Amino acid sequence: MNLEDNQKVFREEAYEKLAEIEECMLELEASPDNTELISKAFRALHTIKGSGAMFDFNEIVTFTHDIENVYDLVRDNIIPVSTELISLTLAAHDHIKKMLDDPGNENEEIIDKRNEITIAIRSLIPSNKTVKNDTKLQEDIKTTKSSVYTVYRIRFKPDKELFATGTNPILLLNELRELGECVIVAHTESIPNLNEINPEHCYTYWDIILRTNSEMSAIQDVFIFVDDNCEINIQKIGQDKELDIDFDEKKLGDILLDRGDIDANSLQLALQKQLPVGEILINEGMVDSGSINSALAEQQFVKKIKNTVRKVDVSSSIRVDSEKLDKLVDLVGELVTGQARLSQIANYTMNSDLTTIAEEIERLTAELRDNTMSVRMLTFGTTFNKFKRLVRDLGSDLGKDIILITHGADTELDKTVIEQLNDPLVHILRNSIDHGIETPAVRKANHKSEQGTVTLSAKYSGAHVLISVEDDGAGLSVESIRKKAIEKGLITPDSKMTDKEIYQLIFMPGFSTAEKVTNVSGRGVGMDVVKKGIEALRGTVDVDSNPGKGSTITLKLPLTLAIIDGLLLSIGPENFIIPLAAVKECIELTQKDVEAAHGRHVINVRGQIVPYIRLKDQFHINSEKQEIEQVVITEIGNYQIGFVVDNVIDQHQTVIKNLSKVYKDIDGISGATIMADGTVALIIDINNLLLNVEQEMLVQYT
Amino acid sequence: MSKIILTADDSTSVRQMVTFTLKNSGYEVIESIDGADALQKLEGKKIDMVITDLNMPNMNGIELIKAIRQIPEHKFVPIILLTTESQAEKKMEGKNAGATGWIVKPFKPEQLIAVTKKVLG
Numbered sequence: 058m059n060l061e062d063n064q065k066v067f068r069e070e071a072y073e074k075l076a077e078i079e080e081c082m083l084e085l086e087a088s089p090d091n092t093e094l095i096s097k098a099f100r101a102l103h104t105i106k107g108s109g110a111m112f113d114f115n116e117i118v119t120f121t122h123d124i125e126n127v128y129d130l131v132r133d134n135i136i137p138v139s140t141e142l143i144s145l146t147l148a149a150h151d152h153i154k155k156m157l158d159d160p161g162n163e164n165e166e167i168i169d170k171r172n173e174i175t176i177a178i179r180s181l182i183p184s185n186k187t188v189k190n191d192t193k194l195q196e197d198i199k200t201t202k203s204s205v206y207t208v209y210r211i212r213f214k215p216d217k218e219l220f221a222t223g224t225n226p227i228l229l230l231n232e233l234r235e236l237g238e239c240v241i242v243a244h245t246e247s248i249p250n251l252n253e254i255n256p257e258h259c260y261t262y263w264d265i266i267l268r269t270n271s272e273m274s275a276i277q278d279v280f281i282f283v284d285d286n287c288e289i290n291i292q293k294i295g296q297d298k299e300l301d302i303d304f305d306e307k308k309l310g311d312i313l314l315d316r317g318d319i320d321a322n323s324l325q326l327a328l329q330k331q332l333p334v335g336e337i338l339i340n341e342g343m344v345d346s347g348s349i350n351s352a353l354a355e356q357q358f359v360k361k362i363k364n365t366v367r368k369v370d371v372s373s374s375i376r377v378d379s380e381k382l383d384k385l386v387d388l389v390g391e392l393v394t395g396q397a398r399l400s401q402i403a404n405y406t407m408n409s410d411l412t413t414i415a416e417e418i419e420r421l422t423a424e425l426r427d428n429t430m431s432v433r434m435l436t437f438g439t440t441f442n443k444f445k446r447l448v449r450d451l452g453s454d455l456g457k458d459i460i461l462i463t464h465g466a467d468t469e470l471d472k473t474v475i476e477q478l479n480d481p482l483v484h485i486l487r488n489s490i491d492h493g494i495e496t497p498a499v500r501k502a503n504h505k506s507e508q509g510t511v512t513l514s515a516k517y518s519g520a521h522v523l524i525s526v527e528d529d530g531a532g533l534s535v536e537s538i539r540k541k542a543i544e545k546g547l548i549t550p551d552s553k554m555t556d557k558e559i560y561q562l563i564f565m566p567g568f569s570t571a572e573k574v575t576n577v578s579g580r581g582v583g584m585d586v587v588k589k590g591i592e593a594l595r596g597t598v599d600v601d602s603n604p605g606k607g608s609t610i611t612l613k614l615p616l617t618l619a620i621i622d623g624l625l626l627s628i629g630p631e632n633f634i635i636p637l638a639a640v641k642e643c644i645e646l647t648q649k650d651v652e653a654a655h656g657r658h659v660i661n662v663r664g665q666i667v668p669y670i671r672l673k674d675q676f677h678i679n680s681e682k683q684e685i686e687q688v689v690i691t692e693i694g695n696y697q698i699g700f701v702v703d704n705v706i707d708q709h710q711t712v713i714k715n716l717s718k719v720y721k722d723i724d725g726i727s728g729a730t731i732m733a734d735g736t737v738a739l740i741i742d743i744n745n746l747l748l749n750v751e752q753e754m755l756v757q758y759t
Numbered sequence: 760m761s762k763i764i765l766t767a768d769d770s771t772s773v774r775q776m777v778t779f780t781l782k783n784s785g786y787e788v789i790e791s792i793d794g795a796d797a798l799q800k801l802e803g804k805k806i807d808m809v810i811t812d813l814n815m816p817n818m819n820g821i822e823l824i825k826a827i828r829q830i831p832e833h834k835f836v837p838i839i840l841l842t843t844e845s846q847a848e849k850k851m852e853g854k855n856a857g858a859t860g861w862i863v864k865p866f867k868p869e870q871l872i873a874v875t876k877k878v879l880g
Contacts, residue, residue, distance in 0.1 A: 063775070066771060066772040067772040069771075070770060070772050100769070100816060103814050104769065104770045106843065107812075107843050107865070108770045108772045108773050110864055110865030111772070111773060111776060111864060111866070112772065118865075220835050221828065221834070221835070222838075222854065222858065222859050223835055223836050223837035223857070224878070225837075225880065228877065228878065228879075231880070257834075281860070282859060282877075282878070285854065504867060
């Protein structure tokens with residue numbers, strides 16, 4: 058249902074109401090004292106005005122507003138029912154009808170007539186009666202966010218009768234939690250004993266310390282429905298920057314003083330004794346323990362923020378040549394390999410002294426590896442400023458007002474990942490700004506705020522980091538993507554695809570409109586480049602879109618590139634590694650299973666059909682046929698796919714070594730690792746391998 | 760199970776817009792045309808929230824709120840009052856009668872959803 062449908066319904070309704078008004082007027086003429094008729098006319102006018110405003114009949118709304126004012130006074134017996142009133146109302150009735158018949162027709166004649174009636178109507182209102190004419194519309198709910206974080210202290214002391222208005226204070230506290238990091242302390246001192254308690258009363262009140270980048274008005278909005286009968290006190294404690302430079306965390310006494318929980322005299326008195334001030338204040342009965350706990354919570358919270366702000370400073374003050382770091386990682390890699398050999402020999406020789414040393418070395422190596430990796434980690438926030446600038450500049454070039462909101466600045470990623478992420482992210486942001494966010498005029502027409510928002514956020518998800526770029530633009534059009542894909546010969550016109558599959562088409566090579574694929578500065582770089590870039594980092598790309606509301610592109614990236622957990626497999630004499638993160642489970646493949654599938658490469662896993670790839674065939678390895686083979690079930694995107702191998706050996710700490718340039722064109726292999734016995738195991742790039750197999754099959758069938 | 764919202768409004772177009780918006784957001788909606796109709800439809804049902812217009816024939820919004828608060832099982836149900844801009848004092852009256860919050864007409868579908876989420880969680 059759209060605005061037009063709604064408008065149609067409104068028009069029908071308004072005609073009905075107009076008929077009611079006409080009827081009322083004619084009856085009123087005969088019995089001017091009939092209050093029921095006046096109320097009815099008022100309600101009809103009110104509905105026309107109220108509903109008209111909902112569906113953009115603004116002229117009717119303004120016009121009807123004046124008449125409604127008059128009838129409000131008629132209802133209150135301030136204006137008498139007169140022949141003049143009735144004929145004016147009837148004239149107004151005819152006029153509203155005209156406006157309804159042809160809403161677009163705003164010629165001078167109509168406007169003049171309207172003004173004439175309006176003036177006549179207004180003259181009916183006695184001069185000493187000023188009519189409240191507050192036409193302020195309800196503000197847009199969306200509030201602006203800034204990048205500056207401010208700490209607020211909020212006291213929310215609900216009225217005892219809060220529950221009687223159907224308000225749930227927990228929901229309000231949850232809303233505050235959504236605004237930012239916060240500490241909530243409940244004051245439970247005034248809860249009476251069980252035999253005196255009235256369960257329908259709210260005895261608790263709350264102190265909230267909130268760190269947020271939303272405006273103060275956003276906090277006030279949370280309490281909009283309760284602020285007249287609850288005690289709401291919002292105070293600004295300080296901004297992050299101030300907290301960092303010249304803001305010392307406050308003494309407990311000062312905080313209590315600030316809040317007005319105690320006065321200066323009591324504080325002075327307490328300070329003269331040398332006990333902890335909180336304890337004294339409670340002992341002296343000057344303040345209850347709840348207030349002290351709440352103040353202490355605030356002290357800690359501010360301290361914590363200060364520490365995080367400081368930590369950022371410290372980390373940025375260490376500067377190490379990145380080449381040295383790379384070298385260090387290489388060396389740790391060698392060490393891990395060497396240690397593995399040591400452990401193997403120790404196990405083999407059964408010498409307990411040697412085993413003890415080997416175990417110690419193993420523990421130290423693991424710790425050293427983790428530490429080295431963490432040194433290479435950079436916070437994602439280091440890139441934010443660059444992107445903010447990009448969004449600003451590009452937005453103003455295109456005549457669009459766009460703000461970039463960032464989340465998860467302290468999410469850490471391997472240095473190499475962050476560096477290689479730059480270009481793909483620039484592409485994605487460009488696309489959002491260029492094609493996603495509409496021009497201010499279009500946005501306004503679609504009832505969106507003129508300022509477009511692009512949100513860049515990063516967060517942890519297991520051994521991965523999820524980075525998403527979300528815009529509140531027009532969203533992807535399934536239809537036009539489909540059309541273009543057919544045009545470009547990527548899909549056939551009769552192919553049946555889900556919306557999600559269609560969105561994925563934008564990543565296909567050849568889908569881009571770009572004449573030539575240039576670097577970032579060129580316009581219209583294809584999304585296939587983005588996908589390639591992310592896949593090179595062993596990551597995946599996902600798109601989601603909501604037509605009219607915007608679209609989200611999510612990148613899933615591994616935390617590190619240098620050392621991963623792998624699953625060691627063997628096929629004949631060869632060893633292979635599959636990244637453990639992709640592995641779901643391992644199951645056996647018997648001769649019986651193969652026969653049951655009638656030669657097709659599928660296996661039944663608890664009722665679900667999973668296709669598999671026989672790595673032995675894929676890599677052309679001749680080895681003895683096994684009676685029972687193993688299938689490693691992996692998850693790629695939303696699909697499950699199995700890889701058949703001879704044996705599954707063990708989990709393996711895999712130090713990734715790049716293959717030399719000679720092998721760079723080999724598909725399906727992303728690198729190699731050195732085993733404890735000095736042999737090499739190849740690391741399988743399952744995404745890439747799967748793509749190759751798919752293409753081979755296509756060639757075979759066509 | 761989706762939450763059930765009862766709406767009371769004498770304007771067909773507003774009712775239709777409210778119902779459509781709420782249903783699109785996954786709520787179940789029961790429509791009523793005025794206060795008296797709403798009270799009847801409330802009877803014996805579990806309702807999670809009520810959205811009522813102020814000016815209605817038979818029983819207006821304020822009377823409806825007062826009546827709902829008298830029913831033990833609906834005593835604490837969130838109630839949202841739809842008012843127009845010129846009725847600031849009505850807001851207070853509604854509040855005193857036991858309304859949880861209000862929405863000022865004209866409103867956009869997003870505002871309706873935001874307020875619904877606010878009081879319903």
